Amino acid sequence: MSKPRLLVVEDDAALAAQYRWAFTDCKVLLAADRAQALAIAKREQPDAALLDLGLPPDAEGVEEGFATLAGLRVACPGLPVIVASGQGQRENQLRAVAEGAYDFCEKPVDLAVLRTIIDRALRLRQLEEENRRLAQSTRSSPIRDIITADDAMLKVCRTIERLSQVSVPVLLLGESGTGKEALARALHDMGPRAKAQFIAINCAAIPEPLLESELFGHERGAFTGATRQVIGRIETAQGGTLFLDEIGDLPAGLQAKMLRFLQDGVIERVGGRTPIRVDARLVSATNQPLEKQAESGDFRADLLYRLNTLTVRIPPLRERGEDRLLLARYFLARHAQEFGSKVRGLDASAGGAIMAHPFPGNVRELGNRIRRAVLMADGHSLTPGDLELTDGMEMEAAPEMELRTIRLKAERGAIEQALARSNGGLAQAARLLGVSRPTIYDLLATHGIETGRRQDEPPPASG
Numbered sequence: 001m002s003k004p005r006l007l008v009v010e011d012d013a014a015l016a017a018q019y020r021w022a023f024t025d026c027k028v029l030l031a032a033d034r035a036q037a038l039a040i041a042k043r044e045q046p047d048a049a050l051l052d053l054g055l056p057p058d059a060e061g062v063e064e065g066f067a068t069l070a071g072l073r074v075a076c077p078g079l080p081v082i083v084a085s086g087q088g089q090r091e092n093q094l095r096a097v098a099e100g101a102y103d104f105c106e107k108p109v110d111l112a113v114l115r116t117i118i119d120r121a122l123r124l125r126q127l128e129e130e131n132r133r134l135a136q137s138t139r140s141s142p143i144r145d146i147i148t149a150d151d152a153m154l155k156v157c158r159t160i161e162r163l164s165q166v167s168v169p170v171l172l173l174g175e176s177g178t179g180k181e182a183l184a185r186a187l188h189d190m191g192p193r194a195k196a197q198f199i200a201i202n203c204a205a206i207p208e209p210l211l212e213s214e215l216f217g218h219e220r221g222a223f224t225g226a227t228r229q230v231i232g233r234i235e236t237a238q239g240g241t242l243f244l245d246e247i248g249d250l251p252a253g254l255q256a257k258m259l260r261f262l263q264d265g266v267i268e269r270v271g272g273r274t275p276i277r278v279d280a281r282l283v284s285a286t287n288q289p290l291e292k293q294a295e296s297g298d299f300r301a302d303l304l305y306r307l308n309t310l311t312v313r314i315p316p317l318r319e320r321g322e323d324r325l326l327l328a329r330y331f332l333a334r335h336a337q338e339f340g341s342k343v344r345g346l347d348a349s350a351g352g353a354i355m356a357h358p359f360p361g362n363v364r365e366l367g368n369r370i371r372r373a374v375l376m377a378d379g380h381s382l383t384p385g386d387l388e389l390t391d392g393m394e395m396e397a398a399p400e401m402e403l404r405t406i407r408l409k410a411e412r413g414a415i416e417q418a419l420a421r422s423n424g425g426l427a428q429a430a431r432l433l434g435v436s437r438p439t440i441y442d443l444l445a446t447h448g449i450e451t452g453r454r455q456d457e458p459p460p461a462s463g
Contacts, residue, residue: 003027004122007046009037009068010084011056019050022111023118032056034068041075048102048121049076050114053085053092062092066099073100080121084109124380127345144189145182147330150320156183159312164191169262171247171307172285174314177364180285181245183314187283188241196240199233199280204246212254213270222271234267237280247307248288248299255300262306282307317362324354327363331370332382341374346382353384412447415440419449 006026010016011033020028029044031037033056041049049072053065062085072081083096086107093104102124103117143157163170164187172180181200188198206214213222217232234242244250250258261267262282266275284307293299317324328346336343346354359365373386384390414433422428430440443449 005029005044005046007031007037007040007049009049009051011059034064034071037068038071038075041072045076046079047125048118049079049081051081051083053083069099069101080124082117082121124344143186146179147327148320148323149326150323152315153320156312156314160186161190163187163310167281169282169307169309171311172314173311175287175316175362177362178314178316179363180314181243184243184283184285193240193281197237198241199237200243200245201233202245204249208251211251216257216267216269218270219272232269234261234278234280235276238278241281241283244284246286247284248286248290248293255303259300259303259306317359317366324366325351327366328354328370331367332374335371335374339375342380343374343377343382344380350382350384350387353387353389357389415443415447415449
């Protein structure tokens with residue numbers, strides 16, 4: 001990889017040479033005044049800049065330096081600029097940060113401190129570029145709102161793309177938060193019904209007494225409080241798509257009415273007697289084992305056969321490999337822009353923590369963690385603490401890493417193996433282990449190993 005480009009705006013030739021020597025890991029671009037700095041910035045697009053406020057023709061003041069800072073922000077938007085000055089440090093520091101500087105370093109400069117500041121600035125620039133490319137790049141999947149590079153998930157997306165062209169019932173199977181509604185919308189948006197309505201209803205979120213009216217509508221006077229005719233969600237989806245999430249929670253009484261709709265394409269409103277023909281595609285979703293529910297009688301088998309004409313199984317996030325990091329960076333870029341946050345990326349330990357976490361809530365959980373962390377983080381990079389995750393580098397069984405424990409386990413294993421090979425003979429076991437007979441008795445006592453001694457082996461001599 002090419003070296004990062006560091007623009008140094010400094011009129012003191014000796015100090016500029018010292019900077020060039022101090023930052024050998026960078027391609028150092030030297031400028032002695034504002035004109036040179038802006039010309040180099042436009043041509044080279046540096047990754048970071050170190051700016052002295054005291055520049056000619058106002059070397060004793062700071063206005064030329066601040067004018068250069070403003071010019072650099074226009075020439076290279078997002079360029080982290082570290083301001084160095086020995087003139088009125090406190091006042092200039094506050095002003096520089098207020099006018100967009102990344103950080104401030106007092107003169108005489110401590111090179112060790114300056115290296116740390118510039119390293120952080122270069123890392124920030126790298127993270128911003130990664131996030132910008134991610135936000136602007138074409139998504140790997142053909143479906144809006146589905147971000148993936150995982151082969152299994154891409155296969156699901158291609159399947160949805162094909163199924164969008166045929167108006168048959170589709171059953172989406174997957175854990176909560178895997179993107180079932182996004183895939184259902186894609187079936188609608190990419191197909192011939194896209195100009196009609198997409199109606200979504202969660203069967204588990206509406207109380208059973210209200211669900212029938214919500215789905216099928218009701219006539220005036222059908223029940224107490226029914227003061228007018230209400231069109232149900234199924235009718236509202238006429239010509240479009242009806243998405244029933246958590247179909248496994250559909251009450252038994254409504255399963256028969258839903259079966260009739262799927263078989264005949266007709267419904268009746270609550271309190272009505274006139275069949276109403278509805279042309280709506282049904283897409284259903286669940287995280288429940290409908291086959292087992294059908295076997296136990298909790299779900300109608302004939303309805304299941306109608307629902308699962310075509311079944312799509314959605315993999316959980318924990319099985320999607322690097323998608324966790326891809327999605328984390330995508331959410332970070334989106335929320336940082338949405339909230340105007342200074343957060344620009346994930347630190348190394350945060351990446352490890354994300355890869356180690358199983359995400360039982362799947363993509364929804366990951367998005368919520370990133371959103372909360374972007375709002376609450378204090379630094380430029382998210383940490384495991386910001387994400388409320390355990391550092392992925394931590395050992396789950398730390399006590400087992402103690403050298404004494406490891407040594408004792410290995411020692412006991414060797415003793416047991418030697419006893420097995422010597423058929424319990426202590427003298428031969430001692431020779432195999434390379435220890436004396438008194439020592440092996442001590443080892444047996446230490447590890448609590450009991451063994452019978454051969455008749456021809458007297459106990460060890462005392463002393």
